[in-house]
Amino acid sequence: MNDYEDKNIATIIACRLKSTRLPRKALLKIGDLTSVEYCIKNTLRFNNVKTTVLATSTINEDAELANYIYSPEVNFFQGEPEDVMQRYVDVVNKFNIDVFVRVTADMPFVSDEILQVLLKSHFDTKADYTIGIKAAIGTNLEIISSEALRKAKSFFPNADYSEYMSFYFTNNPSHFKLNRIELPPNLVREYRLTLDYEEDLILFNIIDEHLTKNNIEPTLGNLFHFLDANPEIAKINQSLIVKYKDDKTLIDTLNRVTKIPV
Structure with a gap:
């Protein structure tokens, strides 16, 4: 028995249909599934997780996502459109969640x-917030305690940038116990596995075709094995930027607005 067997650990997947770079990307196909269903399918492989929630907004357009929850095991939730942190607070309160895995629907290979x-x-470590180091873009996960989330929200009644929720924790080490983990080398790569551009979608369909055609289990190890052996395929989307890493103006703004006032 582990130390968290009695905890209600949840996966909360944030998803909206608005997207400027790749419109309605959550409904674009990777193989036979929409990208949001592909993501959900992989989250349902998580061990020690008791609750899975697809969390979207109350905007009419996003109601369509109720048709793409992949499995009746998945709870569909509509909440705050822009204040993602408030949406998460409402989810953890509704489902009595102790700790959650934060996922976004543009991460099909979690x-x-x-x-x-x-x-x-x-x-x-009894952490409030845990994240891996050097994971491939789109494969990293965040573990957040619900009490820490509520505490963070209490400092930010209007968390206007909480699409980038991690900054509200990592920029406040005196308020939260942060836990950054060096991942084992077999789980570390420099590949890009997040869905933002057409090139990402092309790569993901090549990966899915390989896994499906060869009846290969969709583990991260198997995925990395394929990309390691086919560097020309892995390069398809390597030149694309990651907004929260490469946009200096955005980063400066996030670092300013997510710090708890002294």
């Missing part, structure tokens, strides 16, 4: 391998 490393460390 893996249980990374989750188990982070989850064990989160509870071993």
